[in-house]
Amino acid sequence: EVQLVESGGGLVQAGGSLSLSCGTSGFTFGDYLIAWFRQAPGKEREEIACIGISDGNTHYYASVKGRATISSDNARSSVLLQINGLTVEDTAVYYCAAAEYYPNSGCAGYGMDSWGKGTLVTVSS
Numbered sequence: 001e002v003q004l005v006e007s008g009g010g011l012v013q014a015g016g017s018l019s020l021s022c023g024t025s026g027f028t029f030g031d032y033l034i035a036w037f038r039q040a041p042g043k044e045r046e047e048i049a050c051i052g053i054s055d056g057n058t059h060y061y062a063s064v065k066g067r068a069t070i071s072s073d074n075a076r077s078s079v080l081l082q083i084n085g086l087t088v089e090d091t092a093v094y095y096c097a098a099a100e101y102y103p104n105s106g107c108a109g110y111g112m113d114s115w116g117k118g119t120l121v122t123v124s125s
Contacts, residue, residue, distance in 0.1 A: 002026040002114040004034075004096050009119030016086050018121055022079045022096030029077040030054050033101035033110060036070065036081045038092035039118075045095070049081060050107035059108040086123045093118040 008020040022034055035050035049070040051058045058070050068083045079096065097112035 002098065004098060004114060004116035006094060006096050006116045006119040009094060009121045011122050011124060012086055014087055014123055014125050016123075017082060017084045018086060018090075020081045020094055020096075020119060020121075022081070022116060024077045024079075024098065027098065027114075029074065031100060032098045033107040034070075034072070034079040035097050035099070035107070035110070035112060036079075037095045037097060038090075038121075039095070040089070040092040043092075050110070051079060052101045052103065052105075052107040053079075054101060054103045057104070057107050059106065088123050088125050091121060091123045093120050 003025045005023045012018050030053050033052045037045050037047050039045040048064045049060050049068050051070045053072050060068055067085045070081050072079050095116050095118045097115045099110040099113050
């Protein structure tokens with residue numbers, strides 16, 4: 001059974017940083033990409049970053065570009081997302097998701113096969 005579990009959410013002050021982890025199990029980690037999405041109150045879910053595990057290809061979307069770093073820990077089959085310079089607009093439920101990945105194709109634009117349940121990040125001003 002494919003499982004993705006997010007951790008690291010909570011209350012963070014504006015200007016600070018967050019570090020989220022996506023733990024995975026039930027599939028061959030190296031054959032997939034992991035993406036992070038978020039959904040702010042009253043807004044649609046948006047993809048913010050992705051990483052192809054086999055080739056390390058990364059992509060960042062506009063809302064976090066220049067502030068975020070996504071990385072994989074292959075030994076632990078997990079993916080870390082760090083975002084700096086937080087503002088209240090970063091308040092959202094953050095989800096990780098997985099999709100089977102074709103190496104060297106770039107990780108952007110894939111439809112996701114499996115999702116975690118999300119972790120809430122609240123940024124206070």
